Amino acid sequence: MWAYAARRVVIGVMLLLALTLVTFVLFFASPADQARHACGKQCTDEQIAVTEKALGYDKPVYEQWGMFVKGLATGREFPADPELKKTHPEFITDCDAPCLGYSKTNGKTVNYLIGKAAPVSVSLAVVAVVLWLAFGVSLGIIAAVVKGSIIDRGIVGLTLIIYAFPTFFLGVFFLKFVVVKWGILAYPGYVSIAEGGVANWLNNLLLPGMTLALVFLASYVRMTRAFVLESLGEDYIRTARAKGLTSRRVLFKHALRAALTPLVTMTGIDFASLLGGAIITEQVFAYNGMGKLTVDSSQAWDLPTIIGIVVVAGAFVILANIIVDICYALIDPRVRLG
Amino acid sequence: MNNEHFLSVNDLQVHFKTADGIVKATDGLSYTLDRGKTLGIVGESGSGKSVSSSAIMGLHQGTSARIEGNVWLDGVDLLTLSPPEMRKLRGKEIAMIFQDPLSALHPYYTVGHQIAEAYRVHNAVSKKHARKKVVEMLELVGIPQPERRFDGYPHEYSGGMRQRAMIAMALINDPSLLIADEPTTALDVTVQAQILDLLQKLQKEFNTAIIMITHDLGVVAEMADDALVMYAGRAVEYGPVSEVLTHPEMPYTWGLLSSVPDVTADTDIPMVPIPGNPPSLLNQPPGCAFQPRCVHSSKVPGDLCKTTMPDLLPGSHGGSGHLTRCHLPNPELIYETEVAHDVTPTQSEER
Amino acid sequence: MADTDESQTDGQNSVDPSEVEDAPSLDEVLQQSHKPTELDTTAPPVLTVDNLRMYFPVHSSGVIRRKVGDVQAVDGISFEILRGGSLGLVGESGCGKSTAGRAITRLYKPTGGSAKFGDRDLVKLSTRELKPLRRDVQMIFQDPYSSLNPRHSIGSIIGAPLRIHNMVPKKQTLSRVQELLEVVGLNPEHYNRYPNEFSGGQRQRIGIARALALQPKLIVADEPVSALDVSIQAQVINLLQDLQKEFDIAFLFIAHDLAVVRHFCPEIAVMYLGKIVEIADRETLYQRPNHPYTQALLSAVPDVKQAAIGGRRERIMLEGDVPSPINPPSGCRFRTRCPLAREICAKVEPPMVQIGPRHKVACHFAGELGNHPHDPVTARMLGVDNDGNPDPGATPTEIEETPGFNDVWFDLKERRTVKPS
Structure with missing residues (x-):
């Protein structure tokens, strides 16, 4: 497995270098004077x-x-x-x-800029992924178990309605009601764990995290529901029932393990893409994360920063894929890495 | 109450409600089976042979199936049991093995773990004890190096080994009834021979009653004491194997015999198919379900075959033990003169 | 549950009023059911396969992936299919029979050997050169459920090859499709229906119609009936016999079921672990098999006649499982499970020897069941002693392994080459 990971890392590094080359060429092909x-x-x-x-x-x-x-x-x-x-x-x-380069526009090295922005985006992504997995998967399982009932239709319908709203609407909605009108939470602003401790960090990330999570919730509910239903129709579920296992054990031990495996891939890729910045959510909540840095540097033709972001975001995606593959091999004994 | 036989299925119905109407997957099915004996249920896909057996296992609980009739097992009507009561019997008194052992085993758990689970759900024992028991069972079903194989995954087993493991899982609680649903259909012939041998050996050892569901008359001939031929959800011929397969009296059984040439027979027998396609189980016509495909129905006077479903009655040969569902007045004669000669010469020669 | 689902789809057309007819009479059915196909041994070969090999590479799992070996799925098989004839390729799962079929139809690129079709070698042609030949060599697949695209009407499925190969003018595609539907026994008016409206047997007929569309000279049929119900199997086999007679098509019929193959194929080759172990005409192979594997296969089939006696027939039991084709056993590949295996079997691979007019076998101890010789029949021609060690005194005879059959052969009893009188 380690040989496999090493090979994947080597390929990943080469891919990243190719990515930077493409970015360079694209930028210099543009008519603008750098x-x-x-x-x-x-x-x-x-x-x-x-x-x-x-x-x-x-x-x-x-x-x-x-x-x-x-x-x-x-x-x-x-x-x-x-x-x-x-x-x-x-x-x-x-x-x-x-x-990663030097941004003349900002008078700072790109490393510094990304070093400032990345923790914000990573924090946001972590909170969002935990929220959407917790709610998406459990709602999906419930919907699958009570397939065809009112509850099933309610869950699927509601998450779809939420999905239909644009992110900025949800964000502004939360700010307007939860913060301003009802005063449940303070106006969020990023506080790192080192500065304010975990509770403070989390408190400030709750609203933007929720906004981001709601975007993914609908698809995770539907995917979980579909995977659980598919898994419940498998022959080995019939075997498990024929053994005399309780339905609870059949569901949790036999059906879910197979059903949730494909979600690992989806989660890994979605999470990695969020690490590169959630542009709209960061804008709405005025978080200076990778998304905002991307927008700013693109508008300023700040080539070194853009290349830096490309490298870092690309690295996140590649790393996430390697981790997903290794997870797969750990979960599914049939998968042999090599 | 029927206490004469160990298993006694009485007028079993399994109906599914669908958007298009009621699918009568099994209708009016009755049979009996004793300990240590084997019943072979033969039929094609959609004949209701698997559905009826799943009903005995209580595997339709929680689906749209409507089940009626009685299934007496050792004096208890299984269909009156509550789901938790039935669950306690499943895997303990009644066990099942399936057609495709690869998909019937969970790919993520070791084979040993899955068999041990079957043991521990009905016996309060430690993991260590269960492992010992499983290794014993694996050895009993002929899996080499059972200690090591315990920790192997299903995909690391060959097809034959997987089916052996399934048999070990089914027999670990010493069930009194084993339902084998096409246990060798997915296997190669030489492996099939091994598995059938194993089943026979274990049946003697455990004195298990076996319901062998298959489409292969050869398997029934070699394994079963009684044969039950199903068509469109109903039994069409039922009796001792030596009767049903040597003096078949129902045209469907004749068709099954003639459409599979026997490898050991003469090389120049024609292969006579059953014309047409299997029937729909929705909106069944009033008459005999096999009538649209039956080449002998013209010998029955009038429209009887089309209008009236024949009852399952004792035939002309073999006494009261051999039941057939057919209007033909003299099936034995037709078989002797028209069918046996053209279709299965080896059988008529033997007589 | 699957049971009921299937019956529902199967049933859809049987309730169709256009198809509810009275059953045909016994005479009609008997007329349509054929005796086993006979072979014209004087016909010229359509396909000559010589030493065909199909290896799949196996890679190591290090940082740099090296090729560490091969899955020898097909390892040097040779045979001939005569015009209008059919060869059955039989063996258990993993023996390479399907791979052989796919290599011949060039779904795979074979590793070596040749497959002469007419004057051209299917193995050596490039993909572009193959296109005209794709017409002549067609394939029928096992699974009638997954081999038809559910989103295309059967008219478009059968018509696709006609369009791709410009077989008929566009306007005539439909009438040709209807013709084909009629040929395979389906209602020609059903061309605009979709595969899910047909039962398994009917779908296999659609697959056959598609294969027939290009008027092929050779059809490779890979387990064409094993997914069908027994009563339907016989229908499809009889249909294939009709078509073969009418259109003079040669068949390579791949199956695991010895009974089905026997009916359709006048010649049968038995494969084990990538090699053909015995090849013979029907009569010889089923009545007087000489290879212990063929004997075991035949004896393993459950026998309906046993019903009269009760219990199970005495049979040759093969122990264990088929070894891995990555590391096949040395010498004879069957030796690890063979009841006859001796020292020589591990040391020397048995050559394919012709032992009758149309009968070849690859076994050191070839002989009819219960009459296997005590010392290897092949030792002298291989130049080894009875244990398989090189024998300096013996001069090995040239063994000619050609795809077809010769006029002279090696007589097992007299242990010499004989010429029929």
Whole structure:
């Protein structure tokens, strides 16, 4: 299994590098002048030329990409100018490996920017995934067990109605009623665990987490329901009943284990994609997560930050897939990794 | 109350309510079976042979099935039992093995674990004790290295080994009735021979009554004491195997015999099929269900076959033990003169 | 439950008023049921398969995946199918019979050997060169439920090959489809129905009509009746016999059921673990099999005649399971389960030897049941002693393993090559 994971990691790293190359090429193929965006609107042509040189935009794409890859491995300095370093070391920004780049727009390394934004998105994703799994799976199981009844139709119908509402509506709805009108919760704002402890962290994440979870709830209810029903129709369920097991044991021990396995894949992929940022939810609740960083850097043509986000988000997805595959092998003895 | 026989099924009906109407999967089915004996139930898909046996197991509880009649097992009418009472009998007094052992075993649990579960649900014993018992059973059904195989998963077993494991699971509580639903259909012939041998050996050892559900008349001939031929949810011929298969009196049974050539017989027998398709169990016509496919119904005077369902009555040969559901006045003669000669020459030669 | 579901779908057309007819009379049925197919041994071969091999690679599970071995699913099989004839390929699951069928129809790319169809070799042709030949070689599958697309009407299913190969002008597709439906015994007016409206036997007829659409010269039928009820099996077999006679189609009939094969195929090859162990005409194979595996297979079939006597027939019991085709046993592959196996069987692989006019067997101790020789019949021709060790004194004879049969053969009793008088 470890050999398998190692092989997958190697392939994943190569995939990531290819991803960055594609991003580089796409950006440089666009008609916009990178240096002008990086320097700012008031820059003279001369200043732009200096910026271009300082950031390496004068070099061909593949060379820039090479520098980026090298920076990932060994770290970089911005601007890469030995003379400037001698005369004015205070102008040089160090960027340790794995260096994702330097955002001239923000005057910060990309590592710093992502380091600030990622915990917000990760926290949000964790709370959301716990909420939607807890409610989605249990409601799905209930709906499957009482298939065809009013409760079943109610659960499926209600979650579908919720699904039909756009995220920003749900978010604004929660803010307006739960926070402003009824005053149940304080206005949420991100507080890290280190700053405010777990309770505070969770309290602030409850509303945005719920908003995000509701989006996924409907599909998880329906999938769980379908998988449980399918599993209940399997021959081995008949065998379990023929043994004289109680219906509770048949359901929980025999049906659910097989039914919930496919959910691992879905959860892994959905969770990973959320780590790259939940753009709308972050906007509604004014959380400075990866989603907001993505929007800001795209609007500012902040190429280094965008590439950094691509790498990090891509890495999350690849890692999640490897973890899902390993989970599968642990759950299902028929799956042999190799 | 019927105490004469160990198992006595009386006028069993299993009906399913569907959007299109009532599906009469099994209707008016009666038979008896004693300990240590085997009943072979023969029929094609949709004949009701599996549905009726699942009803004995109480496996239709919680579905839309409407079950009527009596199933006396050792003096108790199983159909009057509450679900918890029935559950206590399932797997203990009545056990079942299925057609496809791969799908009948849970893929995520070890074979040993699944068999031990069957034991522990009816016996309050420790895991360790259960493991010992399971290993004994695995050895009994001929699985090599049972200690090691206990921890194997179903997919690591071969088809024959899986069915052996299913048999071990079914017999671990020493049930008095075993329902084997096409136990060898999914297996290769050489493996089928092994499994049938094993079942016979274990039946002697445990004195189990076996209901063997199959479509293979050869299996019935070799395994069963009594044969029950089902068509469209009803018994059409019932009696001792030596009677039913050597002096069949119902055209459907003739058709079954003639459509499967015997490997050991002459190489030049024609293969005579039963024309047409299996009937619908919805809105059954009033007459004999087999009439639309019956090549002999013209020998019955008038429209009798189309209008009146024949009763299951003692035939002309073999006395009161051999029952047939057919209007033909002289089936024995027709079989001798028209069917046996053209269709199964080996049988007529033997006589 | 499955039982009732099936009967419901099956029943849908039997309540259709257009199909409710009186049953045919016994004479009509007898007329439609045929005697076993006979073979014209003078006909030229349609398909000549020589040393066909189909391996599937097995990879290691390290960081770098190396090929560590092969599943030798089919390992050097040879046979001939004569024009209008049919060869039965029989064996238990995992013996490679289906793989062989798929390799010949080029659903797989064979690893080696040749399959001459006319003057061309199906093994060597590229996918593009194969397209015209796809017409001539068709396949019928086992499962009539999953091999028909449920979203297409049967008219479109049967018409698809006609369109793809431009067999008939567009306007005539429908009439040709109806013709085909009639040929396979279905109502031609039902072309716009969907597969779920048909019973299993009728679906298999649809599959047959689809295969017939291109007027093939060879049909590979992979277990065409094993998913059907027994009463329907006989109908389909009789239909195939009609079609074979009418259109002069050669069949490779793959099955595990010895009874069905015997009726349809005048020649039968028995496979075990990727190899053919015995191949012979019907009469010989069923009455006088010489390979212990064929004998065991035949003896394992439950026998209806036993009803008169009661109990089970004495039979040759094979112990254990079929070994893995990744690491097949040395020498003879059947030796691990063979009641006759001796030292030589582990050391030398038995060659395929022709022992009768149309009878070949690969066994060191070939002989009729109860008459197996005490010392290997093959030792001398292989140049080994009776234990399979190289015998410096003996000169091995050239053993010619050709797909077809020769005029001369090795007589088991006299232990020499004989020529029929």
